[in-house]
Amino acid sequence: MKVYQTNEIRNIALIGGSRSGKTTMAEAMLFHGGIISRKGTIDDKNTVSDYRDIELERQGSVYASVLNSQFEDCKINIIDCPGVDDFVGEVITALRVVETAVITVNANNGVEVGTEVGFRWAKKTDKPVAFVINQMDHDKANFEETLRQIKQLAGGAVTLVQYPIEGTGFSAVIDLMKMKMLKFPVGGDAPEVLDIPADEQDKAEELLNVLIENAAGNDESLMEIFFDKGTLTEEEISRGLKLGIINRGIFPVLCTSAKNDQGINRLLEFIKINFPAPNEVAAEKTTDGKELICSKTETPIAYIFKSTIEPHLGEMSIFKVYGGEFTEAMDLLNPNTSSKERLSQILSIAGKNRDKLERVVAGDIAATIKLKNTHALNTLNVSKNSNDIVAPTIYPDPKFRTAIKAKNSSDEEKLSAILTDMKKQDITLQVQYSKELKQIIVSGQGEQHINVAKWFIEKANKIEIDLFPPKIPYRETITKTAEAMYRHKKQSGGAGQFGEVHILIEPWTEGKPNQTKYPIRGTDEYPLSWGGKLIYNNCIVGGSIDARFMPAILKGIMEKMEEGPLTGSYARDIVVNVYDGKMHPVDSNELAFKLAGRQAFREAFKNAGPKIMEPVYDVEVMVPADRMGDCMTDLQGRRAIVMGMDSEGDYQIIKARVPLAEMNKYSTSLSSITSGRGMYTMKFFDYQQVPVDVQITLLKAYEDQEKDDE
Numbered sequence: 153m154k155v156y157q158t159n160e161i162r163n164i165a166l167i168g169g170s171r172s173g174k175t176t177m178a179e180a181m182l183f184h185g186g187i188i189s190r191k192g193t194i195d196d197k198n199t200v201s202d203y204r205d206i207e208l209e210r211q212g213s214v215y216a217s218v219l220n221s222q223f224e225d226c227k228i229n230i231i232d233c234p235g236v237d238d239f240v241g242e243v244i245t246a247l248r249v250v251e252t253a254v255i256t257v258n259a260n261n262g263v264e265v266g267t268e269v270g271f272r273w274a275k276k277t278d279k280p281v282a283f284v285i286n287q288m289d290h291d292k293a294n295f296e297e298t299l300r301q302i303k304q305l306a307g308g309a310v311t312l313v314q315y316p317i318e319g320t321g322f323s324a325v326i327d328l329m330k331m332k333m334l335k336f337p338v339g340g341d342a343p344e345v346l347d348i349p350a351d352e353q354d355k356a357e358e359l360l361n362v363l364i365e366n367a368a369g370n371d372e373s374l375m376e377i378f379f380d381k382g383t384l385t386e387e388e389i390s391r392g393l394k395l396g397i398i399n400r401g402i403f404p405v406l407c408t409s410a411k412n413d414q415g416i417n418r419l420l421e422f423i424k425i426n427f428p429a430p431n432e433v434a435a436e437k438t439t440d441g442k443e444l445i446c447s448k449t450e451t452p453i454a455y456i457f458k459s460t461i462e463p464h465l466g467e468m469s470i471f472k473v474y475g476g477e478f479t480e481a482m483d484l485l486n487p488n489t490s491s492k493e494r495l496s497q498i499l500s501i502a503g504k505n506r507d508k509l510e511r512v513v514a515g516d517i518a519a520t521i522k523l524k525n526t527h528a529l530n531t532l533n534v535s536k537n538s539n540d541i542v543a544p545t546i547y548p549d550p551k552f553r554t555a556i557k558a559k560n561s562s563d564e565e566k567l568s569a570i571l572t573d574m575k576k577q578d579i580t581l582q583v584q585y586s587k588e589l590k591q592i593i594v595s596g597q598g599e600q601h602i603n604v605a606k607w608f609i610e611k612a613n614k615i616e617i618d619l620f621p622p623k624i625p626y627r628e629t630i631t632k633t634a635e636a637m638y639r640h641k642k643q644s645g646g647a648g649q650f651g652e653v654h655i656l657i658e659p660w661t662e663g664k665p666n667q668t669k670y671p672i673r674g675t676d677e678y679p680l681s682w683g684g685k686l687i688y689n690n691c692i693v694g695g696s697i698d699a700r701f702m703p704a705i706l707k708g709i710m711e712k713m714e715e716g717p718l719t720g721s722y723a724r725d726i727v728v729n730v731y732d733g734k735m736h737p738v739d740s741n742e743l744a745f746k747l748a749g750r751q752a753f754r755e756a757f758k759n760a761g762p763k764i765m766e767p768v769y770d771v772e773v774m775v776p777a778d779r780m781g782d783c784m785t786d787l788q789g790r791r792a793i794v795m796g797m798d799s800e801g802d803y804q805i806i807k808a809r810v811p812l813a814e815m816n817k818y819s820t821s822l823s824s825i826t827s828g829r830g831m832y833t834m835k836f837f838d839y840q841q842v843p844v845d846v847q848i849t850l851l852k853a854y855e856d857q858e859k860d861d862e
């Protein structure tokens with residue numbers, strides 16, 4: 153395969169509504185570029201892009217597929233993304249490495265949730281956007297209405313560069329840059345270029361003027377020419393258009409039928425001429441803020457933006473070259489893991505199709521296999537040359553958590569291996585074994601995201617699993633002082649056991665002086681791995697307990713801190729003063745004091761106004777204004793405290809604090825309240841005391857569970 157130079161490369165992401173035709177469009181683009189000789193379809197389950205079993209079964213994309221096509225001397229790398237919001241991680245992955253987002257809009261449905269979500273992410277990542285109104289062949293296609301909705305979504309920057317001729321089905325468009333009519337031959341291929349019919353002339357000229365004004369508006373020198381001559385040449389329009397596209401001052405609109413292969417050839421040409429090359433947009437940065445100049449003469453540096461696990465090949469790493477050029481067999485260094493790697497092969501990929509490349513230059517996208525310790529979001533440098541690390545892509549925090557367990561305990565090991573593999577290719581899927589909860593917690597972007605994980609485990613790997621709501625990591629603490637003593641005594645037969653401990657416990661607060669009614673002879677401060685502290689004061693007078701037993705008492709207390717007396721959760725923020733006790737000349741030993749310490753602590757804790765604390769999250773919800781009331785009612789049912797409100801366009805933003813225990817399946821509820829338009833983020837805020845009624849319920853649940861365990 154040919155080696156393309158930086159200025160001959162265009163990188164695009166196909167994003168937008170589910171079922172708007174992204175995958176079909178990618179297929180048509182590959183067909184036009186001669187990458188495939190036969191076009192597959194979604195119905196026949198043979199597209200290049202949706203080749204994974206799960207995608208064939210769902211008849212829709214789940215993972216972004218990296219593909220490539222060409223137009224004349226230009227290589228067009230295409231990342232075909234899933235449209236469902238739960239797979240937004242793939243959209244973010246793609247937007248990171250492309251210069252332009254192509255948002256497909258279904259001409260039957262107009263702007264959909266997926267269109268809005270796609271546009272929002274393109275805005276967040278500051279990416280240029282072009283809209284393609286697809287499915288124009290459909291009986292119910294409504295170009296004008298769809299265009300109106302796109303303008304409503306994206307504003308005045310929306311600029312037509314083509315429009316369909318009405319009344320003939322979809323067989324021709326007027327192309328404003330060319331000022332020609334493009335007539336589509338039946339069965340696809342390059343359009344016939346004809347003069348604009350007389351009855352379209354006025355409309356075409358009117359729209360051309362809008363296009364020219366928008367194009368000139370992005371470049372002062374063009375503005376001058378425009379004022380001088382009253383018009384611009386095709387080349388001049390193109391120059392202004394490209395600048396406008398780059399700085400998001402223009403969102404061009406084209407129209408196609410991906411299924412019938414109409415308008416695709418012109419779309420590819422438009423991409424080549426008017427979309428920015430990788431070196432024509434803002435430079436990427438390293439973690440130190442250094443700009444990486446996209447040129448093949450720079451030091452080679454590449455960024456792995458995605459990994460996939462391919463049958464028979466193992467982990468495939470897909471990368472974009474941010475600087476320099478890479479050749480086969482190069483020695484590499486991964487500065488993230490300090491791992492030495494070798495670029496055994498460079499592959500140009502399109503779904504399952506792979507072509508070997510001997511080199512790949514700045515701006516291009518390619519893949520490699522057999523890297524030892526390199527995964528998504530890592531940087532590859534040429535051996536020892538540089539320690540620059542490309543700033544990794546930032547993904548939204550997970551929104552949906554579930555606990556997972558193999559139905560058959562003999563599958564546990566296999567399950568954890570599968571989860572590790574899944575995590576490698578799905579960056580927004582998080583898997584964590586919680587030692588505290590003794591559960592494996594899987595979290596992702598929504599219920600559908602988790603269901604895909606479930607599908608892989610159950611269908612592809614044949615392991616039966618249960619999913620259930622995760623336990624909540626509660627904390628226990630005390631609110632007042634309390635004393636307790638415990639005597640551990642066992643004297644049946646042989647050697648006995650004896651230990652007696654008297655303690656006073658107090659709540660600990662940061663900054664409060666460490667003092668108690670007993671004289672402190674020694675103090676130790678233990679920061680706890682689960683947050684908060686334990687202060688251990690030795691207040692023993694007159695040698696009532698030997699110093700050598702003090703660590704054993706602490707050990708007993710710690711055991712109870714790890715499995716708090718109320719609900720078995722971690723306890724925190726407590727001062728323990730050991731002020732008295734008794735020993736037996738023969739029977740006292742460490743075990744006896746450990747048990748005495750443990751029991752004394754448990755007794756004191758119960759009398760010290762114990763309370764349960766729960767994790768509370770800062771939640772920010774974005775809802776369409778007309779669903780605000782329902783959304784508020786739902787939040788109130790979740791014990792939310794509203795902290796503030798804001799608005800953004802047609803959306804309201806609610807900021808609230810919500811206990812984690814109440815956030816179970818929130819993404820699913822919000823989605824149903826807002827018909828999929830709502831979005832939210834959540835971040836841990838702090839631990840807060842649970843209300844009395846909740847505490848009572850939790851205590852009872854723990855008691856019942858303890859009884860069951862007995």
Ligand SMILES: Nc1nc2c(ncn2[C@@H]2O[C@H](COP(=O)(O)OP(=O)(O)O)[C@@H](O)[C@H]2O)c(=O)[nH]1
Pocket residue numbers: 169170171172173174175176177193194195211212213235286287288289290408409410411412
């Ligand atoms: N009539 C018509 N159907 C289309 C067109 N493009 C895609 N489709 C159909 O719409 C459905 C969804 O297409 P797909 O490419 O999977 O959409 P994606 O979810 O955006 O990737 C499939 O049944 C396609 O055959 C088109 O231009 N015209």
Ligand SMILES: [Mg+2]
Pocket residue numbers: 174175176202212213232233234235
């Ligand atoms: Mg698709």
